[in-house]
Each structure stands twice: as structure tokens, then as C-alpha cells.
Amino acid sequence: MDLATLTLFLPACFALNMAPGPNNLLSVSNSTRYGYRTACVAGIGRLLAFAGMIALAAAGLAVVLQTSQLLFYGIKILGAAYLLYLAWQLWRAAPGAGTVAANAPLGILALTRQEFLVAAGNPKAxxxxxxxxxxxxxxxHAVSPQFAVLGALFLVLEWIAIAAYAYMGLHMRRWFAEPRGKRIFNRCCAGLLSAAASVLLMARRA
Structure with missing residues (x-):
């Protein structure tokens, strides 16, 4: 893979990583509620889901998703339903419930699983x-090694995006230190997640 290709790929890929979406919104919300480090660790779930998708794409198995209308819409509906569930949970969250210990293993595992399910439930990814x-x-040239390099670079840039959005959430936690501010933030996130679910439901196969 030559330098010219990488020069084109890196900025285009990073723009894709930094685009607002359900997972990046989760990083903001998790950092606000549980802390920066916990939000970054939870992002591993997203990376695992994306790594699996990249492997499927490299193997050519993504054609099944493109050609199977039933599978596409099934995944889409499940993904949208999960986003709506998360939106409902955020909407109903008590303003003082965001002080979960960042070191609690079950909390981190639950957030990691949440990131994984949101990423895996989006067939557009x-x-x-x-x-x-x-x-x-x-x-x-050999396709597999090139795909492996591009996929690895994508995941590295995605990790940077996770850290950036979590850092944004860290500052929001300072801004929304009062219960009223937390309630407003949670409900804004709930609204955005609901909007993301609506966009996902309207997605069509290419």
C-alpha cells in the first residue's frame, strides 16, 4: 500500500470515525455518568463489533447482508429497538444515579456490552x-493484507474518536453537575438516541 493511498484514506476515515452517531453519543453519555476511563474501556465493545464487521467484509460475507432483505430488516429493527430502549432508560434515569463507581467490574462489562450491541445492531456499519x-x-496486489492494514487503521482512529467523545462528556459532567442539568442532558441524549433509531428504521439496502 503506497503513501498516496494512505494520505487519502486517513482523513476520510477519521471524518467517518468522528461523525456523530449512536456509539459516539454513548461515549459522551457514559463519560458524563461514569467517568472518562470507564467510557474509554467500554468503547472496546464497539471495537470488537467493528473488527468482526471488517472481518466479514474482508471475507466477502457482507454480500449476504446486502442480498438478504429479511436479514437486513431483522437486524435493523432489533438495532432500532435497542436504541429506543436505551433512550427510555436515559429519559427515566434519576439525576443522582450517575455516580456509579468507575471501578465496578459489572458496570464496565455492562457498558462494554452496550457499546457492542449498539454497534452490532446497525446494519449500515x-x-x-x-x-x-x-x-x-x-x-x-494481495487483498487480504491490505484489508487488514486498512481495518487496523480504522480501529485505531475509532479508538481516538472514542477518547475524544469521552473527553467531551467529561467536560459536560462538570457543566451539568446539578441534578437539573443532569436531567436535561439525559433527556437530550434520549432524544438523540430516539432520532438515531428513527434514521436506522428508515435505512434501506444499497
Missing amino acids: ILIFTAFLPQFVDST
Whole structure:
């Protein structure tokens, strides 16, 4: 893979990583409620889901998702339902309930699983990997090593995005230290998650 390809790939990929979405919103919310470190560790769940999607795309198995209408809509409905569930939980959350200990193993595992399910429940993600990453693969050379490099770079940049959004949430925690501020923030996040669920429900196969 040459330098010119990487020069084009890195900024385009990072823009994709930094785009607001359900998982990045979760990083903000988790950092606000549980702390910066916990939000970053929870992001591992997202990375695992994306790594699996990249592996599927590299193996060409994403064609199944593109060609199977039932599978696509099934995943889409489940993903949207989970986002709505998270929105409902945030909407009903007590303003003083955001002080869960960051070192509690069960709390971290639950948040990691949450990140994984939100990422895995979005069929548009694997379609992005199928449509985006191959644009930077040179078909005249071995495809698998190139896909592995591009996938690894994507995950590194995604980790940076997780840290950036969690840092944003850390500052929001200072701004919304009062119960009323926490309630407003939780309900704003709930509204945005509901909007993301609505967008997901309207998504169509390419």
C-alpha cells in the first residue's frame, strides 16, 4: 500500500470515525455518568463489533447482508429497538444515579456490552465497511493484507474518536453537575438516541 493511498484514506476515515452517531453519543453519555476511563474501556465493545464487521467484509460475507432483505430488516429493527430502549432508560434515569463507581467490574462489562450491541445492531456499519474500505484496496496486489492494514487503521482512529467523545462528556459532567442539568442532558441524549433509531428504521439496502 503506497503513501498516496494512505494520505487519502486517513482523513476520510477519521471524518467517518468522528461523525456523530449512536456509539459516539454513548461515549459522551457514559463519560458524563461514569467517568472518562470507564467510557474509554467500554468503547472496546464497539471495537470488537467493528473488527468482526471488517472481518466479514474482508471475507466477502457482507454480500449476504446486502442480498438478504429479511436479514437486513431483522437486524435493523432489533438495532432500532435497542436504541429506543436505551433512550427510555436515559429519559427515566434519576439525576443522582450517575455516580456509579468507575471501578465496578459489572458496570464496565455492562457498558462494554452496550457499546457492542449498539454497534452490532446497525446494519449500515457493515455496509459502510463493504463500500468504503474496498475503495482503497489495490486489486492488483494481495487483498487480504491490505484489508487488514486498512481495518487496523480504522480501529485505531475509532479508538481516538472514542477518547475524544469521552473527553467531551467529561467536560459536560462538570457543566451539568446539578441534578437539573443532569436531567436535561439525559433527556437530550434520549432524544438523540430516539432520532438515531428513527434514521436506522428508515435505512434501506444499497
